[in-house]
Amino acid sequence: xxxxxxxxxxxxxxxxxxxxxxxxxxxxxxxxxxxxxxxxxxxxxxxxxxxxxxxxxxxxxxxxxxxxxxxxxxxxxxxxxxxxxxxxxxxxxxxxxxxxxxxxxxxxxxxxxxxxxxxxxxxxxxxxxxxxxxxxxxxxxxxxxxxxxxxxxxxxxxxxxxxxxxxxxxxxxxxxxxxxxxxxxxxxxxxxxxxxxxxxxxxx
Numbered sequence: 001x002x003x004x005x006x007x008x009x010x011x012x013x014x015x016x017x018x019x020x021x022x023x024x025x026x027x028x029x030x031x032x033x034x035x036x037x038x039x040x041x042x043x044x045x046x047x048x049x050x051x052x053x054x055x056x057x058x059x060x061x062x063x064x065x066x067x068x069x070x071x072x073x074x075x076x077x078x079x080x081x082x083x084x085x086x087x088x089x090x091x092x093x094x095x096x097x098x099x100x101x102x103x104x105x106x107x108x109x110x111x112x113x114x115x116x117x118x119x120x121x122x123x124x125x126x127x128x129x130x131x132x133x134x135x136x137x138x139x140x141x142x143x144x145x146x147x148x149x150x151x152x153x154x155x156x157x158x159x160x161x162x163x164x165x166x167x168x169x170x171x172x173x174x175x176x177x178x179x180x181x182x183x184x185x186x187x188x189x190x191x192x193x194x195x196x197x198x199x200x201x202x203x204x
Contacts, residue, residue, distance in 0.1 A: 031061065034086065034201075035078070035099040036130040044078070044101065047110045047195040055115060055192045058095025060087055062115065063194040071189055075112035077102040078194065079135055079187070082119055082156040083127045094158035102132040104198040111197070115190040117163060119156035121172075122184035127155060129185075138185035142177060145169070156186075164188065 035044040046063025055062040057080055084098030100118075105111055118135050120127060122143040129135055151157055151168050160166040176182055 058092040066193040115192040119186040142181040
């Protein structure tokens, strides 16, 4: 005859083990993000442990920050492009952005990613950049601000203030060419690194 007390104990242990397994899996899988690679949409799935700080863009979580945040040659690149049309918020419009990756792997193994901020300086540059090629071309192209050009005309001025502590045109003097021109797009390290996997979106 089976002792009901033993049955209850066994069921309790099974429930605890199942809960622990599900919690562990949830910690390992961050919320998937949609990113662009050469204009095509892909899923970027951060790997988390539940013990490290989160990398955030406004109200959006990018994933858990690695302790080693120095740029590493072996890591791939995740570009956060300001402004952008991919992730938008009416209440936090200063953080509207696109996410772009330079490469991807489909082997299911988490890869390291260095995070870069891409800040549009030229008001005439469109705000829907979706590939590393577009970013690099814009970063090498230059524009000439007029004498009456105001800092607030820079599309990414809010992020320049928030992330780089640049609040006026004088703060961009290090990026000016001898002729006074500025890059159309500024790419700077965010000093953050993540681990994530990438997968294709079936509809693509």
